[in-house]
Amino acid sequence: MRRWRALPGYAWVGFVVAFIYAPILVVIGASVDPGYRISTRSYLVFPPTGFSLRWYASIPSSFWQSLWFSLELAAIVAAAALLIGLPAAFGLVRGRFPGRFAVDALFRAPLQIPVIVTGVAFLQSFYFIASLGGPALQGSLAGLFLGHLFLATPYTIGSIAASLQRFNPRLEEAALTLGASRLRVMWRVTLPMVMPGIYGGLLYAFLVSFTEVTISVFLAGTSTKPFPVMIFESVTSDMEPSVPALSTIVFLGSMLLIYAMQRLVGMEALLRSGGNST
Amino acid sequence: MIGLRILAPLFAVLLAASPAAAQKKFDNVTVTIGIIGGPWIDRVNAELKDEMAAAGITMKFVGGTAQDFLAKLIAAHGQKFDIDVVEIDDTSYADFRRGNFLAKLNLADIPNLSDLDHSMYDDYKVAYWASEPGIVYNVDKLKAAGVAPPQHYSDLANPALAGHVMLSDINNYTGYYEILGMAYEHGGSESNPQPGFDLMSHMKLQSFGSSVATEIQLFKTGDVWAAAIPAHIGVRMFDADINVAAVHPVIDGHKGATAHGYLGITQNRDNQAAAEFFINAIIAPHLQERLYTEAATIPINNSSMAKVVNQVRVDASGTPFLQLKPEVVAQTWVPDFSKVDKRNWVRQWQRAVAAQPQ
Amino acid sequence: MTARWGLFLLPPLALTLLMLGFTQFIFLKSSVFADLGLGETGTAFTLENYIEAVTDPLYLNGMKLTLELAIGVVALTLVMTYPVAYVLTRMPARTASLLLAAIVCSSFVSVAIKILGMVIIFAGDGLVSRFFRWLGVIETSMQLLGTMTGVVFGYLHLAIGFMVMMLFSVLQTIPVKLEEAAQIHGASRLRVFWRVIIPLSLPGVLNAALIQFNLLMGAFVTATILGGGKVLTFPVLIQRTLVMFNDYGLASALSAVLLVIVLIINIAATAAVTRRRVAA
Numbered sequence: 001m002r003r004w005r006a007l008p009g010y011a012w013v014g015f016v017v018a019f020i021y022a023p024i025l026v027v028i029g030a031s032v033d034p035g036y037r038i039s040t041r042s043y044l045v046f047p048p049t050g051f052s053l054r055w056y057a058s059i060p061s062s063f064w065q066s067l068w069f070s071l072e073l074a075a076i077v078a079a080a081a082l083l084i085g086l087p088a089a090f091g092l093v094r095g096r097f098p099g100r101f102a103v104d105a106l107f108r109a110p111l112q113i114p115v116i117v118t119g120v121a122f123l124q125s126f127y128f129i130a131s132l133g134g135p136a137l138q139g140s141l142a143g144l145f146l147g148h149l150f151l152a153t154p155y156t157i158g159s160i161a162a163s164l165q166r167f168n169p170r171l172e173e174a175a176l177t178l179g180a181s182r183l184r185v186m187w188r189v190t191l192p193m194v195m196p197g198i199y200g201g202l203l204y205a206f207l208v209s210f211t212e213v214t215i216s217v218f219l220a221g222t223s224t225k226p227f228p229v230m231i232f233e234s235v236t237s238d239m240e241p242s243v244p245a246l247s248t249i250v251f252l253g254s255m256l257l258i259y260a261m262q263r264l265v266g267m268e269a270l271l272r273s274g275g276n277s278t
Numbered sequence: 279m280i281g282l283r284i285l286a287p288l289f290a291v292l293l294a295a296s297p298a299a300a301q302k303k304f305d306n307v308t309v310t311i312g313i314i315g316g317p318w319i320d321r322v323n324a325e326l327k328d329e330m331a332a333a334g335i336t337m338k339f340v341g342g343t344a345q346d347f348l349a350k351l352i353a354a355h356g357q358k359f360d361i362d363v364v365e366i367d368d369t370s371y372a373d374f375r376r377g378n379f380l381a382k383l384n385l386a387d388i389p390n391l392s393d394l395d396h397s398m399y400d401d402y403k404v405a406y407w408a409s410e411p412g413i414v415y416n417v418d419k420l421k422a423a424g425v426a427p428p429q430h431y432s433d434l435a436n437p438a439l440a441g442h443v444m445l446s447d448i449n450n451y452t453g454y455y456e457i458l459g460m461a462y463e464h465g466g467s468e469s470n471p472q473p474g475f476d477l478m479s480h481m482k483l484q485s486f487g488s489s490v491a492t493e494i495q496l497f498k499t500g501d502v503w504a505a506a507i508p509a510h511i512g513v514r515m516f517d518a519d520i521n522v523a524a525v526h527p528v529i530d531g532h533k534g535a536t537a538h539g540y541l542g543i544t545q546n547r548d549n550q551a552a553a554e555f556f557i558n559a560i561i562a563p564h565l566q567e568r569l570y571t572e573a574a575t576i577p578i579n580n581s582s583m584a585k586v587v588n589q590v591r592v593d594a595s596g597t598p599f600l601q602l603k604p605e606v607v608a609q610t611w612v613p614d615f616s617k618v619d620k621r622n623w624v625r626q627w628q629r630a631v632a633a634q635p636q
Numbered sequence: 637m638t639a640r641w642g643l644f645l646l647p648p649l650a651l652t653l654l655m656l657g658f659t660q661f662i663f664l665k666s667s668v669f670a671d672l673g674l675g676e677t678g679t680a681f682t683l684e685n686y687i688e689a690v691t692d693p694l695y696l697n698g699m700k701l702t703l704e705l706a707i708g709v710v711a712l713t714l715v716m717t718y719p720v721a722y723v724l725t726r727m728p729a730r731t732a733s734l735l736l737a738a739i740v741c742s743s744f745v746s747v748a749i750k751i752l753g754m755v756i757i758f759a760g761d762g763l764v765s766r767f768f769r770w771l772g773v774i775e776t777s778m779q780l781l782g783t784m785t786g787v788v789f790g791y792l793h794l795a796i797g798f799m800v801m802m803l804f805s806v807l808q809t810i811p812v813k814l815e816e817a818a819q820i821h822g823a824s825r826l827r828v829f830w831r832v833i834i835p836l837s838l839p840g841v842l843n844a845a846l847i848q849f850n851l852l853m854g855a856f857v858t859a860t861i862l863g864g865g866k867v868l869t870f871p872v873l874i875q876r877t878l879v880m881f882n883d884y885g886l887a888s889a890l891s892a893v894l895l896v897i898v899l900i901i902n903i904a905a906t907a908a909v910t911r912r913r914v915a916a
Contacts, residue, residue, distance in 0.1 A: 009723035016720050017735060020742050020797055023753030027745070030753075044495065046756050060320065062339075084648045091645030103649060109656055111847055112902050114854025116871040117891040120878065121663035124888070127355055128662050136357065150655050153648075162805070207743060213857050222310060222340045222360050232748040233341055235861060238316025239491030247749045254744035258737045345880065352674055352882045377674040447865040449880060485782030485864025492861075495755060501781060621673065624880050628694050631868060 024251065031055055031244035044244065055245035063230055063246055070227035073141070074209035077148045078156075081205040082198065084149075085156030089197075092157065093164045111154050119218035122147050126219070139221020147219050148209040155208060156201030163197020199265045302334030307552040312361040314539070315341020316490075321572055325565045326556070335552050344370045344539070345449060351379045351544070359544050362553045366403050366540040367451040369615050375402065380542040387554045390561045393579040403540040406560050407569060408576040410600055410610070411446075411455035411535045413525040414512035415504035416497060417594060423503070430527050431459035432477060434504055440482040444496065444505035447486035448627050455535055456506035457627070458613050462529050468617035475626045479633040486631075494518055508537070513574035513591045513599045523593040526601060532611035534601050538578065576600060576607075583607075667888035677885060685889035695873060695890065699897065701784075702870040705859075706852040709788055710845050713795040718841070721803035722833070726812065736804065739797045747794060751861045754790055755781060782864030790862040791855070795848055802847070806840030807833075842909050846902055853898050870894055 026046045032055075033048035092104060110118070126137040137143035167190070175185045191198075213228040220229045231247070234240040309330075313319060319339045330337050342350075344367040351359060351374075366374055374380050380402040385391060391399055398405040413428050420427060425438045434443045446452035461467060461474030484502050487493040490511060496502040497520050509524035516522055526534030541560065543553045559565065563585075566577035570586050577583050583604060590598045601607055667685050670678035689695055724732045758764050758781060810833055818828045856871035863872065870890070877887040 006723075009719065010727075013720050013723050013735065016716060016796060016800075017738060020739065020793060022757055023750045023793065024742055024745050026753035026756050027749055030756075044752055044756055046753075084651060087644035088648035091641050091643070091648075093641075095642030095645060097642045103645060106649070106652060106656070110652075112850050112898060113660075114850065114871060114891075114894050114898055116854050116856055116874050117663070117895050118659070118854075120874065120887055120891050121659040123353070124666055124884065125659045125662040127353070127357075130357055131355065138353075139360065146655065153652070157648075203740075207740070211743065211746060213747060214855065222312075222338070228746045228748065231746045232857060233315055235491060235748045235752055236489045237314065237341060237343070237491070238318060238489065240316055243749060247745055251741060251745050254741045255737075258740055262733070262737065349879045349882055373674060449865075449876070483782070483866065485866055488865060491752075492755065492864075495752075496781070499756070621881065621883075624876075625694075628868065628873070628876075631866060632694055632697055634866065 027244045028248045031248045055242040059242040059246050066225050066230045067227045069224065070210055073144060073148065073226060074206045076145060077152050077209040078202045078205040080149055081152040081156040082202055084153050085160055085201055088157045089160035089164055093161050107157050108154050110150050115214040118150065119215045123218045138219065139224060141224050143219050144216065144224060144226065147215045148212055151212065151215065152205035152208045155204040159201035159204060160194055160197040163194045167193045196265060199261065203261065304334040304552045306334055307549045308336045308338055309363060309549055309552050309556050310338045310340065310361045311363040311556065312340040312342055312347045313365045314343065318573065321568060322560065322565065325568050326559050329559055333555060335555065343450060348373055352377065361544060362547050362549060363541050363543055363556060366542050368537055369451045369454050371403060372616055374542065379544060381545045381547060381550060383543060384554060387551065388558045390558050393581050394561065395580065398578050403542045404557055404561060405538040405540050405578045407539045408578055409508040409510050409537050410526060411452050411508050411537055412527060413504060414507050414509065414522050417521045417523050419500065419503040428504055428525060430463055431456055431506060432463045434506065435477055435481050439504055442484055442503040443481065444484050444487045444502045445478065446506055447488035448624065449488050451537055452508060454613065459527055459529050468614050471623065475630040479630040482635045497522065509599050510574035516593060521594055523595065523597060524599045529611045532609055535611040536607060576602065663888050664892055666884050667892050669885050671883040671885040674882065685885045688886060689889045689893050698868050698870045698873045702853060705787065705869060706849050709791040709795055709852055710849050713792060713799045713848060714845055717796055717799040717803055720800055721807050724804055725807045739800055743797050747857055748861065750793065751790055751858060754793065758786060758789065781862065782866045784867060786862045787859050787867050790858040791852060794858065799844060799848055802844035803841065806837050806844060810836050839909055842905060846905055850898060853894065
C-alpha cells in the first residue's frame with residue numbers, strides 16, 4: 001500500500017533528473033553525429049543523423065592540455081583547501097572563544113561575494129602586486145590557484161565542520177580515559193569519524209575548481225587556460241566541433257570518479273556531511 | 279692576386295649555397311599569435327606549420343577578437359605582455375595606436391606586401407582577411423511569411439519580422455556597421471549615430487549575435503530569419519543546407535561594405551623579426567585562398583583576389599554572396615571610425631538594448 | 637583544552653583575512669578614481685563612478701533585473717528540489733545514492749556546453765516548443781532564447797543539481813522516527829510535513845537558498861550566452877564595462893554596489909531566521 005503513495009514522489013524525482021540531464025543527452029548525442037563538410041561543423045546537430053566517433057579522434061591537443069591543466073589545478077586546490085579547512089573546522093567547532101559567530105561568517109564570506117566581483121578584485125590585486133615589483137600573478141598558475149582556493153575553502157570548512165558537529169566528543173573522552181594518547185585518539189577515533197566530511201569537502205573543492213568559469217575567465221593566461229574557459233570561448237566564438245565529444249569524455253570520467261568514491265567511502269556517508277548546514 | 283679577388287666572392291657564393299648554410303632562418307623562436315579563435319586557428323596552423331618549422335619558428339595561438347586583445351593590453355598596464363602578434367580591426371585600430379600598443383613594422387621584411395594594395399597596410403598593421411558586413415536572410419522563411427527581401431538595414435525593423443531578426447552584438451566589429459547603416463538611412467552619420475540607436479530600440483529582436491556558432495545554429499533551427507551579419511557567414515550557412523541569400527545595402531552612395539582584419543606586433547618584442555616572417559606567410563596566396571575556400575573570407579592580396587573571382591559562391595538563385603570584382607570592392611563603404619566616440623557609443627548601445635520591447 | 641582548539645584557527649583565519657581584505661581593498665580603491673580611457677586613471681579622489689552606478693537607469697534596471705532573476709530562480713528551485721531531496725532521504729539508500737551520484741556527475745559537464753544543449757532544446761523547432769504547441773498552449777514557436785524566460789530556464793538547470801545536494805544533507809538530519817512519531821499521534825502526512833519537517837529544515841534550507849542566491853547574483857556566463865545580448869544583468873554589465881569600455885573605475889564601483897546589496901540581503905535574511913529561531 002505504501003509503495004503506491006510513494007509513486008508521485010518518485011515520478012517527480014524522475015522528472016527533475018530528466019530535466020537536468022536533457023541538455024547533457026543532447027550534447028552526447030551531438031558528439032556522435034558524423035557532420036558535414038568543414039564549413040558546416042560549427043553547430044550542434046541533434047538528433048544525430050548517424051553514428052561516428054570521428055570527433056573523438058580529432059580533439060585538438062590544446063584542449064587535452066587544457067583538460068589536464070584543469071585536473072591538476074583542481075587537485076592542488078582540493079588538497080590545499082583541505083590543509084586549510086581541517087584546522088579551521090576543528091577550531092570552529094571545538095574552540096570556545098568570543099566572536100565565533102564572526103569567524104564563521106568570515107569563512108563563509110567568499111561565497112557571499114558575487115563571483116564576478118571576486119574576479120575583478122583578484123585581477124586588480126594581481127596587477128597591483130606586479131606594479132610594486134612583485135611576481136606577475138595575473139594569467140599564472142599561482143594566480144588561478146589563489147582564486148580557486150578562495151572559492152573552494154568555504155566548502156571544505158563547511159563540510160568538515162558539519163561532519164565534526166555530528167561527532168560526539170564523548171567518544172574521544174572515553175578513549176582518552178582508557179589511556180590512549182592524544183595523537184592516537186586523533187588518528188584512530190576522530191579522523192575516521194570525520195572522513196566522510198573530508199572526502200565530501202575534497203569532492204566539493206575539486207568540483208568547484210574544475211568547473212569554475214567566471215573567475216578563470218578573468219585570471220586565465222594564454223598558456224594557463226582552464227578547460228571551462230576553453231569551452232566558454234569555443235561556444236562564444238567559432239565552435240570547435242569536437243567540444244561535445246570532449247565534454248562527453250569528461251562526463252564519463254566523472255562517472256568513474258564518483259564510482260571510485262562510492263567504493264572508497266560510500267555516497268550516502270559522503271553527502272550526509274556535505275554542504276554548509278550550520 | 280687578382281685571382282684571389284675573383285675567387286674569394288666565388289667561394290663565398292659557393293659556401294652560401296652549400297648544405298652547411300641551409301640552417302634555419304630563426305633559432306628555435308616561439309611566436310605567440312592572438313587571432314580569431316576556433317577552426318580559424320586550426321586552418322592557419324595547418325597551412326603554415328611546416329613552413330614555420332622549416333624556418334625554425336614555433337607558433338602558439340590564442341583565440342580572441344580584436345576587442346579582447348585590446349582589453350588585455352590595457353589590462354597589462356604596460357607590463358610584460360605575452361602575445362606577440364595581435365588581431366586588430368577597423369573599429370579598434372585607433373585605440374591600439376592611441377595606447378601606443380603597436381610596434382613599428384619593418385615593411386621591408388614582409389616582401390609579400392608587394393601583392394597587396396597600399397590601402398591594406400601601413401607602418402603598424404597589415405590586413406589579412408576581409409569580410410562584407412551586410413544582411414543575410416532565409417529565403418524560404420521570408421517567402422512563407424510573405425515578406426519582401428530586405429534591401430536596407432531599416433527593412434529589418436519590419437513588424438512582420440519581429441522576433442525573428444538578429445543584429446550583431448557590440449562585442450564584435452560588425453555591431454557597428456548595422457547601427458551606422460541604420461543611422462545613415464535616417465540622416466545620421468559616424469558622429470551622429472543616434473538615429474540608428476533609436477531605430478534599434480524599437481525593434482523586437484530575437485537576440486544579438488556574438489558567435490558564428492550560435493548564428494548558424496539559430497538560422498538552422500528557424501528562430502532567426504534575417505540577420506545583420508557579414509555575407510561570408512551566409513556562405514557557411516548555405517553549405518549547412520540553409521537556403522539563405524545575402525544583401526549588400528547601399529550606404530551613403532556605396533553598395534555594400536568591407537571590413538578588414540589586420541595583424542600588428544606588440545611593443546618590445548625580441549622576436550619581432552620572426553613575427554614579421556609569420557605575417558609575411560599569412561598574407562601569402564596559398565593561405566589566403568585556403569581561407570576563402572574554407573571560411574569564405576575574402577583574400578587581401580591582389581593575385582588571390584583575381585583568382586577567386588572565378589570561384590564565386592552563389593545562392594540558390596545564382597546571385598553571388600560576396601562582391602568580389604575589384605572595381606566593385608573599391609567603391610564599398612568603409613566607415614570612418616575615427617569619428618566614432620566609442621565611450622558614448624557603448625553607453626548609447628546599452629541604453630537602446632534596455633529600451634527594447636521584450 | 638578547548639582554548640587550544642581555537643589556536644588551530646589562526647593560520648586559516650590569517651590567510652582568509654589577507655586574501656579577502658587585500659583583494660577587496662584594492663578593487664574598492666580603484667573605484668574612487670576617474671577613468672581616463674585606455675586604462676589610464678586619474679589621481680584625484682572622486683565619487684563620479686559611484687554616482688553613475690547608482691543614478692544611471694541602465695544600471696538601476698540591471699540591478700532590478702538581476703534581483704528579480706536571482707530571487708525568482710531561487711524560489712522556483714526550492715519549490716522544485718525540496719520534494720526531490722525529501723523523497724531521496726526517504727528512499728532506499730542504494731537508489732538514493734545512485735541518483736545523487738548522477739546529479740553530481742551532471743555538475744561536471746561544463747556550464748557553457750550545457751547551455752548549448754539547452755539552445756537546441758529550446759529552439760523554435762525544438763522539443764520544448766513542439767511539446768507546448770501540441771498542448772495548445774502557444775500558437776507559434778516559443779521564443780526562449782534571448783528572453784528572461786530562457787535565462788530563468790538556464791539558471792534552473794544549473795541551480796537544481798546543487799540545491800538537491802544541499803537540501804539532501806539538510807533533510808538528512810531530520811530523523812524518520814520524528815515523522816513516524818508525529819504520525820502515530822494522529823497527524824496526517826501533510827500536517828507532518830507542514831508542521832514538523834519544514835520548520836525543522838528551515839535554517840538549513842534558508843542557508844542553501846542564500847548560497848544559491850549569492851551564486852546567481854554573481855553569475856554571468858548563462859546570462860551572456862542564453863540572454864543573447866539582450867538580457868543585461870548586473871554581472872553582464874560589469875563584465876562588459878571591463879572588457880568593452882576598459883573602464884576599471886566604473887567596473888569596480890558597480891562591483892562594490894553589487895557587493896553591498898548582496899551583503900545587506902544576506903545579513904537581513906540571516907537575522908530574520910535567527911530571530912525566528914529565538915522566538916520559537
